[in-house]
Amino acid sequence: MTEEPRLPRELVERAAALDAQDPLAAFRAEFVLPDGVLAYLDGNSLGRPLRVTAGRLARFVEEQWGERLIRAWDEEWLDRPTVVGDLVGRTVLGAAAGQTVVADSTTVLLYKLLRAAVDARPDRTEIVADTENFPTDRYVVAQVAAETGRTVRWVEPDPATGVELAEVEAQLSDRTALVVLSHVAYKSAYIADLAGITAAAHRAGALVLWDLCHSAGAVELRLDADDVDLAVGCSYKFLGGGPGAPAFGYVARRLQDELVQPIPGWMGHAEPFAMGPDYVPAEGIRRLLSGTPPILSMIPVEDTLGLIGRAGMPAVRQKSVLLTEFAITVADQVLAPLGVTVASPRDAARRAGHVTLEHPAMRDVVEELWRRGVVPDFRRPRGLRIGLSPLSTGFAELATALAHVEQVIRTRSG
Structure with missing residues (x-):
């Protein structure tokens, strides 16, 4: 590098002002922040660990042990599994006790709930899903459909936005057993109309299974x-569980005796025993x-949920919006x-x-950024995904990262 990457002065000052005004700024010091990482912009794939953990x-x-x-x-x-599940429920899901459990991976829980849901609607022959969902979701949907003859x-939503209520309604009928969607699109960060889609599916007599991997904690x-039926989500993103940490599954109390x-x-x-x-x-x-159940892996999840509880989800969401x-x-x-x-809403x-x-x-x-200690995420075919975990990411850190992005692209273009 021939020059220090730096944004225009007004943007640097804006980042400093946002950090100074940030009520959650002190939480950043509770995370492991190694000197070799200038900026971490992949908290929506793997969250930073907490020092206390x-x-x-x-x-x-x-x-x-x-x-x-x-x-x-x-x-x-x-x-x-149920104690930590209840903690997940009340801290980030808006769910009363006795409806959330921590166990398995997202894929395994997704299969369990998807298969149980379609089996609970034996006279219905169709599953509604979307082509832009995360690969695991699409693979499991296709497998369960093949197993059960559905x-x-x-x-087929616009990748730059996400699944719209009207698109789902157009696919619903008295043949629909289940709707399977992600609440937040993993590519664009588009937030689907969870309440509206859930209500529409219920009017058609169908169940809904929501993937909350990019929602919980963000x-x-x-x-x-919102009368949600079923949900799954991972804990290694915004919930800080670490690599391979267990997922959570939510089943509304009214369905627990019905589903097998x-x-x-x-x-x-x-x-x-x-x-x-x-x-x-x-x-x-x-x-x-x-x-x-993976007992060891629940410890980091508990620690991060404790931090989120202290901050409060409204404040976490507000900082996420500002970032x-x-x-x-x-x-x-x-x-x-x-x-x-910009390929996000x-x-x-x-x-x-x-x-x-x-670009x-x-x-x-992205390869060059990683060599510099700036860590975003690459998504095929041309996407750089900036994952912003509100409790561990600062505005100056984000400004530093974007200055490096600008310099790398400008150098390559010149």
């Missing part, structure tokens, strides 16, 4: 108030469990003259926690 994990190994050993299952661990009616949710989950396992049994010959499902949300607005302002003023376009009410910028050279740009 290292000590908690060490104490867990020495005390609960090391001293209590297998006795800890009876003393505490058996209840962890037809998938594919919505936007405010009201699953109970398709992977019965001993942890979802009414008496796990009875070791009886037949499977008898546990009462309530616990029946969604199958195998042994994404600043990114779009910089893109318009500094990057647009270099051929960069400009309406804050329809934009979640990331901004996607597009033909973005693959090479």
Whole structure:
């Protein structure tokens, strides 16, 4: 580099002012912030770890695991999936206790709930899904359709926006068993009309399964108030669970006795240690469990949820809006003259926690940024995705990252 990357003075001053006014600024110091990372813009793929988590994990190994050993299952661990599930529910989902459980991966929970939902509507032959959803969602939808002899009616939304209510309504009929959608589009950050789509599906007699991977911890949710049926989401993004952390599954209380989950396992049994010959499902949300839950991985999730609880989701969402607005302002003023376009909604009410910028050279740009210690995300074929985790990302950090983006693109173009 021949010069230090820097945005125009007014934007640098604007970032400094936003940091000074930020009521959540102090939370950033609670995360691990290594010197080798100038800016981290991928919190919507993998969140930063909290400093406190290292000590908690060490104490867990020495005390609960090391001293209590297998006795800890009876003393505490058996209840962890529902205890932490309730914490997820009340902190970020708007869900009352007894409806959320932490277990498995997003893919496994998605399969369980998708299969259980279509089996609960045996006379209905269609599933509604969209072609722009995350690959796992599309793959699982296609597999369950093949297993059960269903037809998938594919919505084909505009990739720059997302699935619209009218597009879903056009596919609904008395043949629809289930609608499967992501609340936030993983490419554009478009926020779907969760309440409106859920109500439309219910009018058609169908169930709805929402993927909340890019929602939980980034936007405010009201699953109970919006009459949501089913939901899944990961915990390694905005919930800080770490690589491979378990997902969460939500089943509205009114459906828990109706649905039969398709992977019965001993942890979802009414008496796990009875070791009886037949499977008898546990009462309530616990029946969604199958195998042994990942106890260790729940510790970082608890820590991050505690931080979110202290901040409050309204404040988290407000900072998310300000971060994404600043990114779009910089893109318009500094990057647009270099051929960069914004591929995310400009309406804050329809934009979640990331901004996607597009340019033909973005693959090479991201590779160079990573070498510099600026870490965004590349999305094929030409997208640089700026994932902004409100509790761990500062405005000056974002300004630094975008200055590097500008310099790399300008250097390549020159």
